[in-house]
Amino acid sequence: MNDTTAMAKQADVTREEPALMPPVDVYEDAGGITLYADLPGVPKDRLALEIEADTLTIEGEVALDLPEEGMEPTHAEVSLPRYRRVFTLSKELDSEKVEAEFDQGVLRLRIPKAEHAQPRRIEVKVA
């Protein structure tokens, strides 16, 4: 009995709030990965980036300047006040050196490859 309630509690904690999936662009070059994500309506302080083990989570909360007297929505395409997207990073990426910029609703993330994973040019000697 106790076991099941404990499990139910845990499931409750891990269940996340519903969120929209922001569109992204991902480029990879020799030095690393660059990710762009559209998170319109998210102020800088409501953006959360998290890297845990090999999982990158991008989460943002939408904060619009709504009229004080309250507004009755008549049409909504951004139907939830939250964005979330999770990516799995590969081992050669250096999660310690991630750079992030956030400007006008666009997030830019640069995840460099670890030193040892950088490509090396191997000279071919002619015998």
Add this chain to the structure above:
Amino acid sequence: MNYRTLFPRDMFAELDRLQREMQQAFEWSPSIRGLTRGYPAMNVGSTPRSVEIYAFAPGVDPASIEVQLEQGVLTIAGERKPVEAPEKATVHIDERFSGRFRRVVTLPDDIDPQAVTARYSDGVLHISVQRREAAQPRRISIQ
């Protein structure tokens, strides 16, 4: 609402109709302009005093957005430049919109075209259009 005939058809004809209706309900016929969910995504709401339009246009130079209100029709147009991919880069995911955009909203009749404000912050263009005084609800006292 489905119209129900007084003279039902036989069962096979009914099943046939049911199947056709299901097909129509699930068939996804895209518009000629592509997905109906365009860029920028829009939310519209109203208050007794105004109509509020939120256009989710991240990463656009606010100076390049054209907002026009003509005969009760609001047009938001502009261009979103594509990001410059690093040289010799591989594109893994390419979902973000780029290019010219244009979205049109028909506003209610009681708006005042002179009282419009537009602000751009955090990638959202917020347009607020006031309603005319006369159209605002008034409490009528009973004599």
